[in-house]
Amino acid sequence: MFLRSMAxxxxxxxxxxxxxxxxxxxxxxxHIPHEIVAIAPNKVHDCELHDGxxxxxxxxxxxxxxxxxxxxxxxxxxxxxxxxxxxxxxxVIGGDLVEELYKSFTIILHVEQKGDGQVATWTFEFExxxxxxxYPTSMMDYLCDLVKDLDAHGSTN
Numbered sequence: 456m457f458l459r460s461m462a463x464x465x466x467x468x469x470x471x472x473x474x475x476x477x478x479x480x481x482x483x484x485x486h487i488p489h490e491i492v493a494i495a496p497n498k499v500h501d502c503e504l505h506d507g508x509x510x511x512x513x514x515x516x517x518x519x520x521x522x523x524x525x526x527x528x529x530x531x532x533x534x535x536x537x538x539x540x541x542x543x544x545x546x547v548i549g550g551d552l553v554e555e556l557y558k559s560f561t562i563i564l565h566v567e568q569k570g571d572g573q574v575a576t577w578t579f580e581f582e583x584x585x586x587x588x589x590y591p592t593s594m595m596d597y598l599c600d601l602v603k604d605l606d607a608h609g610s611t612n
Contacts, residue, residue, distance in 0.1 A: 463583040469595040471575045473606040477541030477566030480575055483605060484564055485510035485536065485543055488518075491601075494608045497521065498601055505530070512536055517550070522597050527551045531562070541566040552594070558582040560591075562598075575602045 473480070483490055486509055488502035500519040507514030510533070517530045530549030536542070547553050547560040563578040577598050579591050 463586060463588075465579075465581050465583065465590060467579040467581075467591055467595055469577045469599045471577075471599045471602045471606070472569070473566070473573045473575050473602065475573065475606055477568075477573055477575075480564070480566050480602070480605065481538070481541040481543065485533070488516070491605065495601055495604045498597070498604065500526070507533075510536075515548070523593060534561070552591075556583075556588055557591075558584050575606075577602075 488499075488509075491499050492501060498520055500521070501517075503517045503519070505515040505517060509516075512533050512535060514533045515530065516533070517528055519526070519528055521527070528550040529547055529552055531545040531547050533543060534546045535544040542563065542565040545562045545564075547557075547562065552560045559580075559582040561580040563576075563580070565576045565578070566573055567576070568574075577595060579595065581591060
């Protein structure tokens with residue numbers, strides 16, 4: 456008997472119009488994630504630096520957060536950064552997403568000008584081990600809601 460396993464690759468993209476400039480979000484997620492904890496403590500509880508320099512390519516970080524009523528962890532390595540385009544690529548290397556659900560998972564945050572405003576774009580690139588694993592729409596909703604919370608916080612940034 457010959458069994459062939461088939462991995463299912465996918466991409467999911469979410470957009471959020473924001474009032475803050477791209478560098479504000481870029482800096483929040485790369486250099487001062489503890490500010491995210493202070494702004495949205497009901498969603499994000501901690502961001503630990505495990506290795507490297509905060510915000511630098513190759514750095515390893517862990518986010519501690521609550522999603523769908525459960526406390527979770529997402530360990531990531533910063534794979535790429537583009538300061539000019541306000542983009543950061545985070546490859547998930549540990550935690551619930553890759554230990555329980557997906558074979559691989561990459562999160563990309565990109566902020567760009569759109570008309571008179573800005574748009575924060577989340578892109579998930581993932582590989583599902585089988586068809587029964589759901590698309591990460593709930594996680595996308597969570598991160599889009601987090602961006603809305605961060606954008607609504609304060610008016611001078």
